[in-house]
Amino acid sequence: MFDKIPLSFYDPGKRLSSSLLTEQQKQDERYGKGNLPNAKCTIIGNVHLFDRPPVTEYARQNLNYMQGFTLFHYQAPSFTERKDYPSYLVAFTYEGKGSLTYREKTYALSKGDGFFIDCREMHFYKVSKGNWDVAILHLQGPQCDALQKQFLQSGSAVFHESTKGRFQQYLEQLLGLYSTPQLYRDWQVSSCITAMLTHLLLLSAGNTNTHAQIPQNIRYLIQYMDNNYTAHLTLDYLANFACMNKYHLSREFKKYTGFSPNDYLICLRINAAKNMLCKTTLPASKIAHTVGIHDINNFNALFKKKVGMTPIQFRNSESLFS
Numbered sequence: 001m002f003d004k005i006p007l008s009f010y011d012p013g014k015r016l017s018s019s020l021l022t023e024q025q026k027q028d029e030r031y032g033k034g035n036l037p038n039a040k041c042t043i044i045g046n047v048h049l050f051d052r053p054p055v056t057e058y059a060r061q062n063l064n065y066m067q068g069f070t071l072f073h074y075q076a077p078s079f080t081e082r083k084d085y086p087s088y089l090v091a092f093t094y095e096g097k098g099s100l101t102y103r104e105k106t107y108a109l110s111k112g113d114g115f116f117i118d119c120r121e122m123h124f125y126k127v128s129k130g131n132w133d134v135a136i137l138h139l140q141g142p143q144c145d146a147l148q149k150q151f152l153q154s155g156s157a158v159f160h161e162s163t164k165g166r167f168q169q170y171l172e173q174l175l176g177l178y179s180t181p182q183l184y185r186d187w188q189v190s191s192c193i194t195a196m197l198t199h200l201l202l203l204s205a206g207n208t209n210t211h212a213q214i215p216q217n218i219r220y221l222i223q224y225m226d227n228n229y230t231a232h233l234t235l236d237y238l239a240n241f242a243c244m245n246k247y248h249l250s251r252e253f254k255k256y257t258g259f260s261p262n263d264y265l266i267c268l269r270i271n272a273a274k275n276m277l278c279k280t281t282l283p284a285s286k287i288a289h290t291v292g293i294h295d296i297n298n299f300n301a302l303f304k305k306k307v308g309m310t311p312i313q314f315r316n317s318e319s320l321f322s
Contacts, residue, residue: 001094001168005175007048007071039082045075045131052178056186063190064141069175072134074098079126085119088144089136090200092171094163096132100125107158109134114167115157116200118148135171139193147197154204161203170196214256217242221249222257222264229268230292235261269293270306277315284311 048071059065067087072078074096091100092114100107100115101124107115108128117123119138151157161167174192182188214222221242225233238261239246253261269291276287288299303311 001163002048002071002172002175004179005050005172006179007050009046009048011046012043039080039085041080041082042078043072043074043080044078045073047072050175050178059186059190060140062142063186064139064143064193065186065189066174066178066193067138067140068136069138070136072132072136074127074132074134076127076129076131078132079124081122081124082119083122087119087138087140088116088148089119089123089138090114090116090196091125091137092135092163092167094133094135096130096134097128098125098132098134099128100157102157103152105157107156109158112160112163114159114161114200116148116151116159116197117157118145137171139197141190141193143194144197147194147201151197151201151204156204159200159203166199167196167203170199215252217244218252218256221253221261225261225265225268229265229272230290232292233265266302267306270303273299273303273311274307274314277311284315287311 050069050071052066052068055065091109093109093111095111098109100109100117102115102117103121107113109115109125109132115125159167170192174189174196177185177189177192221238224241225238235246235250239249242249244252250260253259253264257264259267272291273287273293276282276290277284280287282290284299285296288294288296293299293302300310303309303314307314309317
């Protein structure tokens, strides 16, 4: 692991405690602004540090980026307690045992266990006994908050995967992007982080095969709606198709798609309308009927709500770039 990543070895030779750090050391940008000043910690052991190149101001404002990465080789009783640090932390265990306390839950961590948390909230992690080898990855960006909140929907802040699994591959890809000059590096990094965190969502759901994860009757219903969105599809009809109570269907459908059945149907119709507005000269009223919305006023209102402009404004805006 990390064979192609330039990591610098650092052994302090003694116990490092936040209470012994100078203010200048606490403000060291290598650790992320606000990290050490908002933490209590005791570190015994040694570390491998990754020296990340500067991040552009554009990336800080618009993209996901890495704040820092350290591979800690902790010894008991090392710990970190922190809050109010604007960062998202992904940790991953390679050897030994640790624990995390977050949102009033305590999790035991061993080989292959990781966690994904918001460092603005109070959190405490430590070595349980002996040694704990753990990767500490701090991230920031416009998508991190939503991804972390979605990750917690499983009810746990912890995920598990082989130390040779896809998370490790994403991690080494991320560090590799920062290790050498890359064309559009900031964008590649942001994309890699999104893919990594999306993978954690799948792990938190308990199955990396999303197709197998969705119940068969819901999969068939989605496929049916994709192919028949122009038809008159009421919630009662859809529930009967899926052999489910309509209230249970609404809950299950949103659980697996993020949409209510009606909202998913509207999105299908509006997307089809957008395509027809771009590729045909049909009037909006005809397009509305074609996609299954037979009230032009309702069509205009739904279109503006979903797209942010009226159908005619959308058609005119598209013509500017055709």
